[in-house]
Amino acid sequence: MPATLYDKLWDEHLVRTDDANESLIYIDRHYLHEVTSPQAFEGLRHKGLKPWRLDANVATPDHNVPTDRGDAFNAELIKDQVAKIQVVELDKNCNNFGIHQFDITSNKQGIVHVMGPELGYTLPGMTIVCGDSHTSTHGAFGCLAMGIGTSEVEHVLATQCLKITKLKNMQINFNGSLQKGVTSKDIVLHLIKLIGTAGGTGHAIEFSGSYIKSASMESRMTICNMAIEAGAKVGLVGVDATTLDYVKKHSNLSDSIYSQACEYWETLKSDSDANFDQTINIDVSKIKPQVTWGTSPEMTIDFDAEIPSQKDVDKSNRENLLLAKAYMGLDESKSLQDLSFDKIFIGSCTNSRIEDLRDAASAVEGKKISKDITEAIVVPGSGMVKAQAEDEGLDKIFIEAGFLWRDPGCSMCLGMNPDQLKPYERCASTSNRNFEGRQGNLGRTHLMSPLMAALIAINGKITDPS
Amino acid sequence: MSNSTITGIVATFDRDNIDTDQIIPTEYLKSIKKFGFGDFLFDGWRYLDEGRLDMTADDRSKNNDFILNKEPYTHAKILLTRDNFGCGSSREHAVWALRDFGFKSVIASSFGDIFYNNCFKNSVLPIKLSKEQINHLFEVSNFAPVSFEIDLLKKELKYKGDSSYMFDVKDSLLDRIINNLDDVDMTLKHKKHIQAFEQKRRSQRPWLFDYSN
Numbered sequence: 001m002p003a004t005l006y007d008k009l010w011d012e013h014l015v016r017t018d019d020a021n022e023s024l025i026y027i028d029r030h031y032l033h034e035v036t037s038p039q040a041f042e043g044l045r046h047k048g049l050k051p052w053r054l055d056a057n058v059a060t061p062d063h064n065v066p067t068d069r070g071d072a073f074n075a076e077l078i079k080d081q082v083a084k085i086q087v088v089e090l091d092k093n094c095n096n097f098g099i100h101q102f103d104i105t106s107n108k109q110g111i112v113h114v115m116g117p118e119l120g121y122t123l124p125g126m127t128i129v130c131g132d133s134h135t136s137t138h139g140a141f142g143c144l145a146m147g148i149g150t151s152e153v154e155h156v157l158a159t160q161c162l163k164i165t166k167l168k169n170m171q172i173n174f175n176g177s178l179q180k181g182v183t184s185k186d187i188v189l190h191l192i193k194l195i196g197t198a199g200g201t202g203h204a205i206e207f208s209g210s211y212i213k214s215a216s217m218e219s220r221m222t223i224c225n226m227a228i229e230a231g232a233k234v235g236l237v238g239v240d241a242t243t244l245d246y247v248k249k250h251s252n253l254s255d256s257i258y259s260q261a262c263e264y265w266e267t268l269k270s271d272s273d274a275n276f277d278q279t280i281n282i283d284v285s286k287i288k289p290q291v292t293w294g295t296s297p298e299m300t301i302d303f304d305a306e307i308p309s310q311k312d313v314d315k316s317n318r319e320n321l322l323l324a325k326a327y328m329g330l331d332e333s334k335s336l337q338d339l340s341f342d343k344i345f346i347g348s349c350t351n352s353r354i355e356d357l358r359d360a361a362s363a364v365e366g367k368k369i370s371k372d373i374t375e376a377i378v379v380p381g382s383g384m385v386k387a388q389a390e391d392e393g394l395d396k397i398f399i400e401a402g403f404l405w406r407d408p409g410c411s412m413c414l415g416m417n418p419d420q421l422k423p424y425e426r427c428a429s430t431s432n433r434n435f436e437g438r439q440g441n442l443g444r445t446h447l448m449s450p451l452m453a454a455l456i457a458i459n460g461k462i463t464d465p466s
Numbered sequence: 467m468s469n470s471t472i473t474g475i476v477a478t479f480d481r482d483n484i485d486t487d488q489i490i491p492t493e494y495l496k497s498i499k500k501f502g503f504g505d506f507l508f509d510g511w512r513y514l515d516e517g518r519l520d521m522t523a524d525d526r527s528k529n530n531d532f533i534l535n536k537e538p539y540t541h542a543k544i545l546l547t548r549d550n551f552g553c554g555s556s557r558e559h560a561v562w563a564l565r566d567f568g569f570k571s572v573i574a575s576s577f578g579d580i581f582y583n584n585c586f587k588n589s590v591l592p593i594k595l596s597k598e599q600i601n602h603l604f605e606v607s608n609f610a611p612v613s614f615e616i617d618l619l620k621k622e623l624k625y626k627g628d629s630s631y632m633f634d635v636k637d638s639l640l641d642r643i644i645n646n647l648d649d650v651d652m653t654l655k656h657k658k659h660i661q662a663f664e665q666k667r668r669s670q671r672p673w674l675f676d677y678s679n
């Protein structure tokens with residue numbers, strides 16, 4: 001029977017299905033970080049259990065690490081006592097249980113979803129879980145990857161399995177080629193605008209079509225990363241030559257193991273006549289650069305379009321629209337181009353990879369940031385991205401333009417570490433969530449591509465990137 | 467060990483919509499522990515001062531009018547309340563706090579969805595009854611301390627002598643409590659299955675094992 005990629009991954013990892021229609025799925029890779037793991041380790045200890053399979057686990061602190069660490073930093077130097085406890089606890093747990101960790105002093109540490117793939121821990125066809133919803137990122141490698149809660153973190157540590165029910169299949173075909181100045185971030189924001197933040201609920205979304213075929217692994221990761229913002233726990237891209245090239249470069253498998261693996265990896269795509277519960281076709285050549293105006297990722301418009309007003313939405317959504325506009329301070333503004341920005345954040349597991357930094361650097365090279373911008377920061381997603389960017393001289397381009405060049409971490413993506421917005425500050429951000437208070441109490445977030453954020457840094461306002 | 471009955475003192479909370487923030491305030495989410503939340507249960511109502519993670523009940527100034535600070539309710543095992551108990555956030559800490567205090571069951575006319583599911587992961591039995599039945603149980607327990615007896619196998623709640631109500635709950639969920647199992651224990655029943663699966667995988671997909679960078 002023809003099968004989708006999701007079906008194939010499901011069957012490959014199915015240990016058993018019980019009467020209540022819950023299935024045990026074997027987990028190949030488990031990423032851990034400091035915020036959602038402590039209670040899981042505590043649970044193991046309480047039950048007198050050990051991790052089922054140590055080499056399946058990889059840990060790193062990312063959510064609440066400061067990003068102005070510099071050299072010779074260690075966990076004891078974290079000023080926020082609560083953050084420090086969580087980072088130190090991760091150290092202790094990894095040491096006690098024997099789990100491999102890239103700790104805060106490691107030059108490979110980074111946001112777990114950026115670090116994992118580039119160190120070769122994410123391999124095609126794996127099941128991958130982490131106590132973090134953006135685990136969907138790893139689906140770009142033809143992996144069944146999803147976020148889980150703290151009880152499930154404990155469950156995976158103890159049993160190497162996850163208890164879940166099967167999702168439905170959705171296919172999004174992105175066909176055509178991009179206009180100048182348009183990036184993968186614009187494509188995924190456009191999709192979320194189209195289907196809404198619950199559009200993918202209960203589904204695994206497979207991204208395909210001629211645009212995806214031509215896209216880099218970095219772009220595919222950006223798109224799968226935000227599948228969760230479209231309501232889907234799982235995002236997927238079939239394996240092709242682009243995937244295999246990346247894996248060859250980033251893993252240290254021996255030639256013989258690699259070619260043995262390739263034979264299997266090449267089967268990791270949906271059969272041509274596979275049945276999807278839902279299919280959506282999108283012509284990407286029509287998509288303009290996208291920017292969010294409101295407090296949900298679906299509140300997205302073309303960068304030069306008018307901000308929706310009451311007459312544009314039906315009754316049931318009016319209240320939402322008014323609340324979002326009031327929060328974002330948009331009462332008087334007709335268009336996003338009227339807005340003045342205070343801060344620029346280039347980073348997060350969505351857009352902190354080398355390609356993103358190159359894009360942003362291309363827009364700031366030889367220029368200075370606008371006087372209206374009080375702070376512009378670039379936070380590479382991992383130690384490896386940072387090192388490579390420095391090799392390419394990107395750090396100098398940013399610093400000369402007036403940006404701060406930081407150490408890896410989640411940074412201003414969420415208000416859990418010292419990088420935060422002050423009340424009412426407006427931020428051009430390359431992250432993934434524009435919820436109220438996400439970047440700091442009463443802060444105002446506009447999501448966009450790294451290219452657009454860099455342009456705003458220079459011009460103080462939204463500008464046509466083409 | 468089988469948990470087929472729950473017997474104990476009933477504490478009553480005569481109000482609707484008790485949310486997870488009231489069950490345990492945000493301050494305590496900073497904890498890195500999964501146990502030891504009992505002292506912080508209903509913190510805002512139970513104490514007169516503001517608490518911190520490093521305090522215990524003995525350090526605090528208690529609100530002596532609050533039911534859980536009065537005998538015999540300090541040993542209550544069953545909580546009787548009204549509508550929509552446990553609404554609000556998904557924090558599992560809310561159930562952890564009830565469990566650590568000693569509660570084995572919560573009886574209400576409805577529950578927050580996520581809270582309801584979290585209960586079964588932590589051996590706390592949520593029982594849904596009709597509003598009329600809840601009214602009647604309040605009448606029975608309001609004047610003097612009473613004990614209820616819950617038979618999990620029969621799905622029967624006995625109050626006052628022979629009087630009882632039947633309640634409905636999914637067998638697969640109930641099973642987790644009766645056999646004192648959480649998902650980890652249940653899954654480990656299939657240890658052999660998992661081991662066999664893993665062994666096959668190790669030989670078929672060797673690149674997934676003992677890989678280091």
Ligand code: SF4
Nearest residue numbers: 134348349410413414
């Ligand atoms: S960068 Fe943001 S979205 Fe990504 S893992 Fe960190 S906090 Fe979560």
